[in-house]
Amino acid sequence: MSDLDVRDVRVSFGDTDVLDGVSLRINGSETVALLGPSGSGKSTLLRVIAGILLPDNGTVTVGGTDVTHTPTHQRGIGMVFQDNQLFPHLSTLDNVTFGPKMAGESRSSRNERGSAWLERVGLAGFEQRSVTDLSGGEAKRVALARTLAAEPAVVLLDEPLTGLDRELHDRLAVDLRTLLADVTTLLVTHDSDEATVVADRTVLMSDL
Amino acid sequence: MNRLPRRLLVALAIGPIAALSVFYLWPFGTLLVEALTGEAVSETLRRPQTWDVLWFTLWQAAVSTAVTLTVGLAPAYVVARFDFVGRSVLIGLLTATFVLPTVVMGAAFLALLPDSLDRTVWAVIAAHVAFNLAVVVRVVGALWEHLPTDMEHAAATLGASRWHVFTQISLPLIRPAITAAATIVFLFTFTSFGVIRILGAPGTRTIEVEVWRRATQLGDIGGAAVLALIQLAVLAIGLAWSTLAQRRHSRALALQPTAERRRARSPGERAFVAAAAGGAALVALVPLTALVLRSFSTPTGWSTRAWTELGRMEVRPGIRVGVDPVEAIVNSLSTMAWATLFAVVIGGVASLAITAAQRHGRLIDGGLMLPLGTSAVTIGLGMLITFDAPPADWRASWWLVPVGHALVAVPFVVRTCVGVLRSVDPAMTAAAATLGASPTRAWRATVVPYLWRPLGVGAALAAAISLGEFGATSFLSRSGGETLPIAIEQLVGRTGTTLQAQGYALATMLALTTIVLVVVVEQMQAGRRIEP
Numbered sequence: 001m002s003d004l005d006v007r008d009v010r011v012s013f014g015d016t017d018v019l020d021g022v023s024l025r026i027n028g029s030e031t032v033a034l035l036g037p038s039g040s041g042k043s044t045l046l047r048v049i050a051g052i053l054l055p056d057n058g059t060v061t062v063g064g065t066d067v068t069h070t071p072t073h074q075r076g077i078g079m080v081f082q083d084n085q086l087f088p089h090l091s092t093l094d095n096v097t098f099g100p101k102m103a104g105e106s107r108s109s110r111n112e113r114g115s116a117w118l119e120r121v122g123l124a125g126f127e128q129r130s131v132t133d134l135s136g137g138e139a140k141r142v143a144l145a146r147t148l149a150a151e152p153a154v155v156l157l158d159e160p161l162t163g164l165d166r167e168l169h170d171r172l173a174v175d176l177r178t179l180l181a182d183v184t185t186l187l188v189t190h191d192s193d194e195a196t197v198v199a200d201r202t203v204l205m206s207d208l
Numbered sequence: 209m210n211r212l213p214r215r216l217l218v219a220l221a222i223g224p225i226a227a228l229s230v231f232y233l234w235p236f237g238t239l240l241v242e243a244l245t246g247e248a249v250s251e252t253l254r255r256p257q258t259w260d261v262l263w264f265t266l267w268q269a270a271v272s273t274a275v276t277l278t279v280g281l282a283p284a285y286v287v288a289r290f291d292f293v294g295r296s297v298l299i300g301l302l303t304a305t306f307v308l309p310t311v312v313m314g315a316a317f318l319a320l321l322p323d324s325l326d327r328t329v330w331a332v333i334a335a336h337v338a339f340n341l342a343v344v345v346r347v348v349g350a351l352w353e354h355l356p357t358d359m360e361h362a363a364a365t366l367g368a369s370r371w372h373v374f375t376q377i378s379l380p381l382i383r384p385a386i387t388a389a390a391t392i393v394f395l396f397t398f399t400s401f402g403v404i405r406i407l408g409a410p411g412t413r414t415i416e417v418e419v420w421r422r423a424t425q426l427g428d429i430g431g432a433a434v435l436a437l438i439q440l441a442v443l444a445i446g447l448a449w450s451t452l453a454q455r456r457h458s459r460a461l462a463l464q465p466t467a468e469r470r471r472a473r474s475p476g477e478r479a480f481v482a483a484a485a486g487g488a489a490l491v492a493l494v495p496l497t498a499l500v501l502r503s504f505s506t507p508t509g510w511s512t513r514a515w516t517e518l519g520r521m522e523v524r525p526g527i528r529v530g531v532d533p534v535e536a537i538v539n540s541l542s543t544m545a546w547a548t549l550f551a552v553v554i555g556g557v558a559s560l561a562i563t564a565a566q567r568h569g570r571l572i573d574g575g576l577m578l579p580l581g582t583s584a585v586t587i588g589l590g591m592l593i594t595f596d597a598p599p600a601d602w603r604a605s606w607w608l609v610p611v612g613h614a615l616v617a618v619p620f621v622v623r624t625c626v627g628v629l630r631s632v633d634p635a636m637t638a639a640a641a642t643l644g645a646s647p648t649r650a651w652r653a654t655v656v657p658y659l660w661r662p663l664g665v666g667a668a669l670a671a672a673i674s675l676g677e678f679g680a681t682s683f684l685s686r687s688g689g690e691t692l693p694i695a696i697e698q699l700v701g702r703t704g705t706t707l708q709a710q711g712y713a714l715a716t717m718l719a720l721t722t723i724v725l726v727v728v729v730e731q732m733q734a735g736r737r738i739e740p
Contacts, residue, residue, distance in 0.1 A: 052361045054473060072364035073372075085362035089380045098376075102367035150366045 002063030002076075002153040003028050004184055009048055009058030011041075018044045019055070022208045024186075026154075028063075031177075031185040033195030036205025042188040043082075046156045049186065050079045062153055073102070078152030082159045084143040086131040092118070092142055093127035099150025117145040120179065137168040148179065155180065157187040161194055173197045212647050217565050221572060224558035224618075228575050231615055235590030236582070239433050242593060248430030255431075257418075262438065265414040268329055269398040272336035276393050277386065279337055280344025283488035285378075286481050287345055288353035291469045298489055299345070304723045305492040306342035309676025310402025311693040312722070313339050315700050315715040316495035318406055319502035327409040335403045338491050340393045345488065347392070351385035352378070357468055384454045391450035395443065399583045402678040405697055415439045416585045420682055423589050433593075436586045443581075496719065503712035507705055514709035533710055535688075536695035537717070540675055543691055547613035547674035552667050554614065555621025556659060562622070563629040564651065573622065580619040584679025587615060592683040609684045609691070613674040620673065621666030628662040629655060665732045672725040675718060692718050 004026040011019040047053040051072035100110035121141040317335040401416040423432035472478040519534040562569035595602040640650035678693040699711030
């Protein structure tokens with residue numbers, strides 16, 4: 001699995017510096033939790049790494065390749081958004097297989113893979129469900145399966161467990177640890193307990 | 209319940225109901241009778257020309273709609289997603305183009321296109337596209353700016369290129385808005401009249417134009433009535449399909465309450481925004497510029513003669529043309545004043561009745577909207593054949609044209625007023641009642657004062673509609689009583705650059721006046737608050 005190296009990233013909106021020379025290194029297969037209060041620029045950093053936001057300065061390197069100016073869809077970086085952003089016009093299975101479809105995989109092969117991923121996240125049999133009917137926990141699992149099915153080199157998770165009830169939160173936290181074991185992952189959260197359960201290592205936003 | 213006395217409700221409702229019955233329902237009934245009795249139906253259906261006209265109307269509307277959608281999507285996206293200098297100016301410009309009278313748009317394209325192109329179907333389609341671009345940009349843009357940008361980002365993180373994001377995610381999600389915009393553009397272009405009267409040739413006649421030609425040029429009232437009904441049937445089918453399609457494709461989107469617009473960042477993005485916005489601005493500006501320039505151009509160079517000599521009607525000593533531009537201005541202004549007065553009185557009283565009568569009010573509301581669903585030409589034809597003979601021989605009456613205009617304008621007045629009146633807090637009326645006011649008194653003190661401001665907006669809209677009205681007027685205006693649109697159509701159709709230049713000058717005036725009125729409307733609505 002690829003290393004992720006973020007070096008000296010600067011982003012300012014108008015006069016405010018949101019990220020002021022942030023550097024972070026994650027080794028292959030490692031899961032790192034990034035902890036910080038809301039408004040500390042965690043989500044902005046994820047957006048820079050995913051290529052949604054171009055930094056004013058600094059570089060993003062994945063597996064030794066500088067991707068700072070590579071368009072998002074060619075970076076091989078997956079991201080689970082805080083509000084999931086499932087595609088409401090597609091079935092659950094078509095959401096999960098969207099990545100393989102973009103990669104040109106045949107329908108039968110990607111559907112098989114999609115079903116396998118649904119099973120891994122505990123949603124076997126959900127293939128034809130409408131994503132608008134899913135519960136909060138189910139939607140989060142679909143979003144996770146969708147990102148992982150695209151087999152990205154690095155996975156970014158933006159507050160993946162926020163808004164779920166306590167029991168669901170704890171169960172999914174344990175599941176996350178298993179699912180992300182072999183993937184280079186950066187997880188953003190404001191909950192230090194969550195960080196300890198899911199991640200191998202925790203870094204504070206204020207230390208970067 | 210503090211209910212208003214029944215006789216007050218009846219008194220409020222009776223005027224609008226009577227006006228609707230006499231000037232809309234009766235003529236429409238006459239039209240039905242005219243079409244369905246005698247041999248008009250079989251004769252019209254047997255005539256190959258009928259099918260030619262129907263086919264032409266359909267395909268030019270379909271092509272106009274498809275081209276407008278294709279041209280409009282890029283500016284719709286840019287306006288929805290980006291902040292750029294002149295963004296609101298562009299939206300205003302497109303909206304101003306959309307509200308221009310049809311004859312002005314026709315005249316503008318006649319001024320713009322070389323002789324080899326005008327009076328062809330391509331000129332007609334070009335004018336339709338420029339006219340309706342605002343529909344696509346505003347309707348599609350309104351939905352697009354509420355689609356979460358992160359949904360597109362999510363697709364990109366899954367490996368979707370920009371093109372795939374558009375075709376796989378954005379396009380399916382904005383489909384209801386595309387269907388809605390397509391329906392509106394199709395309705396407008398299917399019933400196109402003014403643009404085709406100016407830009408069309410004998411082979412390029414819509415049903416609307418054929419209705420007018422049959423009724424006023426060939427005296428075939430029965431055939432005209434049958435065609436008008438065929439058109440109404442096609443429109444009803446189209447509308448039903450669109451309603452179903454929109455219901456089927458509408459989805460529960462996590463729409464963002466506020467748009468998240470940003471500046472273009474990369475050079476490629478900046479070029480795209482500039483091209484889409486600039487292109488749309490050109491489509492709106494170029495025809496209007498041509499119109500103004502042609503009013504100042506003569507074969508021997510630039511001149512203000514068309515403007516300064518508007519009143520002088522002698523082409524050569526002793527030879528006069530049939531239209532007097534100055535008289536047309538006077539006619540238009542007085543028609544506008546009366547039409548606005550009629551529309552405001554009927555619409556205002558009707559709005560009070562609709563909101564006060566609640567359940568029965570919806571019936572009046574629906575009835576007064578009917579003229580909106582009937583083309584102006586159909587309304588004009590109905591009035592022409594109904595008020596031409598006793599007991600209602602009103603063809604020579606000065607008020608017939610203003611009444612026709614008012615009929616078209618009342619729905620707009622009602623829509624503006626009812627919305628505001630319905631938002632008046634019923635607790636206020638109740639509070640007035642607890643202070644000892646009778647139901648009527650309480651209503652007068654708490655509801656009626658809110659009527660004046662929307663009524664002002666409605667009046668400006670009615671004035672703009674009356675000034676540009678061409679369809680119904682084509683049937684009802686008499687020689688010597690020509691309004692501006694009629695005069696423009698006659699002048700730009702003449703040979704001789706002097707007369708044409710005068711037509712362009714009148715069209716420029718009409719365009720400016722309409723734009724000023726619409727700006728007034730937008731300003732008043734922007735400042736609209738629930739305050740008397």
